[in-house]
Amino acid sequence: xxxxxxxxxxxxxxxxxxxxxxxxxxxxxxxxxxxxxxxxxxxxxxxxxxxxxxxxxxxxxxxxxxxxxxxxxxxxxxx
Numbered sequence: 001x002x003x004x005x006x007x008x009x010x011x012x013x014x015x016x017x018x019x020x021x022x023x024x025x026x027x028x029x030x031x032x033x034x035x036x037x038x039x040x041x042x043x044x045x046x047x048x049x050x051x052x053x054x055x056x057x058x059x060x061x062x063x064x065x066x067x068x069x070x071x072x073x074x075x076x077x078x079x
Contacts, residue, residue, distance in 0.1 A: 007054035010061055016044035018064045023074035033063040 019029050030040040039056045046052040 005061055007058040007061065010052075010057040012043050012046040012052055012057070013048075015057075015060050015064060018068070019044070019060075021075070022064075022067055022072060024067070024072060028074075029060075029063065032067065033059040035059050 019026075022029075024032075026037050026040050030037045033040070035056050039053065040060065043052050043056045043060060
């Protein structure tokens with residue numbers, strides 16, 4: 001289990017990379033997080049010096065933690 005991160009301290013680009021590592025398309029991830037695709041894209045593309053919606057960050061983070069604990073079938077691990 002990961003250490004909880006305050007929504008105000010999340011790394012949008014890092015969360016984007018975490019979603020990609022799960023092999024999830026934006027629409028599937030947004031549905032799992034209970035947000036719109038536009039909200040997800042806006043959050044993931046936030047520059048480090050810009051603000052983002054903390055509720056979208058919270059939902060994204062919780063969803064990433066949940067899915068990483070129990071990976072979806074879309075995740076492929078290659079050694």
